[in-house]
Structures are given as structure tokens and as C-alpha cells.
Amino acid sequence: MRIEILELKNRKADLNSQVQDLKARLHSADTLAERKSDECKRLSSKLESLETAWDSTRSQNSRIQKEIRSVAEVADINRELSEKSKHRIASLENEVDALQLKLKTRERTIDLRTDNVDVRTELNVLKKDFSELQAINKDLRRLSSDHNKHDKDTEHALLRREVEDEMDVLKKPRVCKHCHESFTLEKNNAQSCTFHPGRYLPRQYPLEGYSWSCCCKRDISSRPCKFAGRHVERETL
Numbered sequence: 595m596r597i598e599i600l601e602l603k604n605r606k607a608d609l610n611s612q613v614q615d616l617k618a619r620l621h622s623a624d625t626l627a628e629r630k631s632d633e634c635k636r637l638s639s640k641l642e643s644l645e646t647a648w649d650s651t652r653s654q655n656s657r658i659q660k661e662i663r664s665v666a667e668v669a670d671i672n673r674e675l676s677e678k679s680k681h682r683i684a685s686l687e688n689e690v691d692a693l694q695l696k697l698k699t700r701e702r703t704i705d706l707r708t709d710n711v712d713v714r715t716e717l718n719v720l721k722k723d724f725s726e727l728q729a730i731n732k733d734l735r736r737l738s739s740d741h742n743k744h745d746k747d748t749e750h751a752l753l754r755r756e757v758e759d760e761m762d763v764l765k766k767p768r769v770c771k772h773c774h775e776s777f778t779l780e781k782n783n784a785q786s787c788t789f790h791p792g793r794y795l796p797r798q799y800p801l802e803g804y805s806w807s808c809c810c811k812r813d814i815s816s817r818p819c820k821f822a823g824r825h826v827e828r829e830t831l
Contacts, residue, residue: 599704602697606690613686620679627672634665771828787825788817 764780772789792808805812809819 599697599700602693602700606693606697609686609690609693613683613690616679616683616686620676620683623672623675623679627669627676630665630669630672634662634669637662637665768825768827770825772822772826775825777825782825784823787822788819789822790816790819791822
């Protein structure tokens with residue numbers, strides 16, 4: 595492609611040189627035509643001055659007429675050459691314009707190919723970056739999943755520990771400060787304690803025996819007392 599561009603540039607330089615040469619030849623032809631035209635005018639003037647002596651100078655007049663015809667022919671030839679040169683110059687200029695357009699088209703094509711190569715290179719880089727980004731996202735998702743799993747495991751462990759602590763609290767043996775019996779909070783209900791807050795007193799009539807002043811139960815070992823209720827843990831010193 596670069597060799598073709600160099601050939602086109604060399605062809606362009608040659609055509610420009612030919613155009614300049616033709617322009618110089620056209621200028622020389624125009625100068626010669628003007629010179630011959632002046633000479634033709636001079637000869638015409640001379641012919642007019644010699645017409646009065648036409649009879650005596652017939653041979654000279656014939657020679658002058660031949661010279662005039664020769665000058666006219668030269669002028670016609672120069673005029674024809676000038677026209678041909680103008681057409682040739684116009685044709686060469688059109689050819690130069692066409693070559694310049696072709697050269698610009700080739701250069702634009704080369705630039706587009708270069709741009710395509712750059713775009714492909716950048717696209718490959720972007721694909722590589724995208725692959726790396728996907729790998730990073732995959733690692734991040736894996737780390738996030740591991741972190742969430744660790745958080746859930748930690749939360750479950752804490753909940754299990756709290757439940758175990760609560761179960762330990764519920765199942766811990768305690769001593770009631772009223773009845774002095776062992777109990778656990780898990781099984782401590784409203785009728786667990788056997789303590790009577792009242793006193794075991796004789797009834798109004800001796801034959802009726804004794805009864806608890808709190809619940810009026812007659813047996814001294816009656817249990818439970820509805821006024822005692824749940825066990826109350828004895829405070830430890």
C-alpha cells in the first residue's frame with residue numbers, strides 16, 4: 595500500500611512537471627504568436643506602402659505575399675498549438691485532481707485500517723479487563739457468601755449459647771427459702787412450695803382439732819398451701 599502511495603506521488607510530481615513544461619511552451623508560443631502578429635502588421639503596412647509600386651515590384655510583392663502567408667500559417671499553427679496545449683493542460687489538471695482524490699482515498703483507507711487495528715487492540719484489552727472483573731466479582735460473591743455463612747454460624751452459635759444459658763438457668767438447682775426444698779425454675783409452678791405462711795393453730799372448739807391459719811387445712815403436713823405458691827430462691831451470702 596505504501597509503495598502504491600509513493601508511485602502515485604511520483605506520478606503526481608511527473609504530471610506537475612509536464613504541466614509546467616506545457617505552460618512554459620504555451621507561454622513561448624503566445625509570445626511567438628504576438629511577435630509574429632506584430633511582424634504581420636508590419637508587413638501589412640509595408641504591403642500597403644508597396645501597393646503603389648505593384649507593377650514594378652511584382653516579384654517582390656509575390657515574395658512578400660508568400661511571407662505573409664507563411665506568417666499567417668505560423669500564426670494559425672501557433673493558435674492551434676495553443677488550443678491543444680490548453681486542452682492538454684485541462685486534461686492533465688483533471689488527471690492530477692483524480693490522482694489526488696485517489697491518493698486521499700488510499701490514505702483514508704490506511705487510516706481506517708489503522709483505526710480498526712487500534713479498536714481491535716482496545717477491544718481485546720477490554721475483554722481481558724472484563725474477564726478479570728468477572729473473576730473479581732466471582733471472588734467477591736464467594737467471599738460475601740463465606741462471610742454471610744460465617745455470620746449466620748456465629749449468630750446460630752450465639753443463639754444456641756443463649757438458649758443453653760437459659761436452659762442452664764432453668765435447670766439450675768435452687769433452694770427455697772420458705773420450705774428449704776430444692777427446685778428448678780423449669781418446674782416451679784403456683785403449687786410447688788409446701789410452705790404455709792400462717793400458723794398451725796387449734797380450732798375454736800377442741801374437738802375440731804388444729805388447722806393452718808393461712809389455708810385452714812387441718813393436717814400439719816398438708817401441701818401445698820394456696821397462699822405459698824411458687825418456690826422463692828434463698829439468697830446466698
